[in-house]
Amino acid sequence: NAGVTQTPKFRILKIGQSMTLQCTQDMNHNYMYWYRQDPGMGLKLIYYSVGAGITDKGEVPNGYNVSRSTTEDFPLRLELAAPSQTSVYFCASSRDSPLHFGNGTRLTVT
Amino acid sequence: QKEVEQNSGPLSVPEGAIASLNCTYSDRGSQSFFWYRQYSGKSPELIMSIYSNGDKEDGRFTAQLNKASQYVSLLIRDSQPSDSATYLCAVQSSGSARQLTFGSGTQLTVLP
Numbered sequence: 001n002a003g004v005t006q007t008p009k010f011r012i013l014k015i016g017q018s019m020t021l022q023c024t025q026d027m028n029h030n031y032m033y034w035y036r037q038d039p040g041m042g043l044k045l046i047y048y049s050v051g052a053g054i055t056d057k058g059e060v061p062n063g064y065n066v067s068r069s070t071t072e073d074f075p076l077r078l079e080l081a082a083p084s085q086t087s088v089y090f091c092a093s094s095r096d097s098p099l100h101f102g103n104g105t106r107l108t109v110t
Numbered sequence: 111q112k113e114v115e116q117n118s119g120p121l122s123v124p125e126g127a128i129a130s131l132n133c134t135y136s137d138r139g140s141q142s143f144f145w146y147r148q149y150s151g152k153s154p155e156l157i158m159s160i161y162s163n164g165d166k167e168d169g170r171f172t173a174q175l176n177k178a179s180q181y182v183s184l185l186i187r188d189s190q191p192s193d194s195a196t197y198l199c200a201v202q203s204s205g206s207a208r209q210l211t212f213g214s215g216t217q218l219t220v221l222p
Contacts, residue, residue: 031208042114042198042212043154050207058209090153097202098144099210101153 002026006091006102013081013109021076021105023091031094032074033058034066036087037104043090049074081109112137114201116213124221129186131216133199136180142202143175144210145184147195154198158184189220 007022025032030051035043045058049068063085065077074093078085086109092099113136123129131145142161146154160166160173160182172185182201186193196217200210 033209035212040214042116042214043210045209045211048207048209056207094208097142097208098156098159099200101155104153 004091004093004100004102006089006105008105009103010106011108013078013107015081015083015109017081018077018079019081019107021078021089021091021107023074023076023102024072025074025091025093025100026072027093027095027100028071029093029095029100030071032068033092033094033099034064034074034076035090035092036060037090038087046076046089078107083109085109112140112201112203112211114199114211114213116197116199116216118214119216120219121216122219122221123189125189125191127189127220129189129193129218129220131184131186131197131199131218133182133184133213134180135182135199135201135211137201137203137211138177138180139204140201141204143173143182144200144202145171145173145182146198146200146212147193148198148215149195186218189218191220191222194219 033048034046047066091102145158148154158173174183196215199213
């Protein structure tokens with residue numbers, strides 16, 4: 001039982017490049033979330049999903065896209081990377097509460 | 111815009127003292143409240159959850175909730191250097207997606 005697994009752990013992107021942050025969970029949780037955390041700040045919700053095929057925007061969705069084709073996977077897509085997207089990204093899942101977090105992806109855009 | 115506010119810190123306490131962390135929230139319909147601990151470079155880990163008014167104790171940790179005042183607090187008794195971390199208050203929305211809104215965190219340092 002691995003919990004929530006995020007890949008990669010670290011990534012450096014050039015401005016304008018695209019990438020996908022992977023997130024998978026093996027707990028059969030319906031709810032999945034993507035948060036970003038800037039230095040010294042709390043977590044801001046980017047997108048969330050209440051089940052396979054259903055996604056919705058959170059507080060800071062601009063510049064990101066998501067899909068949820070299976071219960072297990074919830075990838076986050078950055079299409080045109082910008083320096084403002086430099087952050088630590090956390091994926092989380094839950095059945096009811098509380099959230100179970102992955103170990104995070106540290107992304108730098110230069 | 112649902113908001114969660116925490117005292118800005120940083121907070122320093124001597125070893126063995128009580129650390130008091132505070133949080134207020136704006137969504138009066140919120141039902142579930144959580145405290146997460148986050149060590150530097152790590153992901154948040156849940157240390158306390160509270161759902162009804164009053165106090166909830168778990169070992170050295172006590173969470174206090176006052177829904178009328180929209181106030182949540184965390185007390186850490188007999189603080190240890192290993193408690194040095196950032197503490198995040200999180201509030202679960204009254205909507206169906208159960209997403210959490212987080213405060214910006216309070217950095218706690220316990221001095222040996």
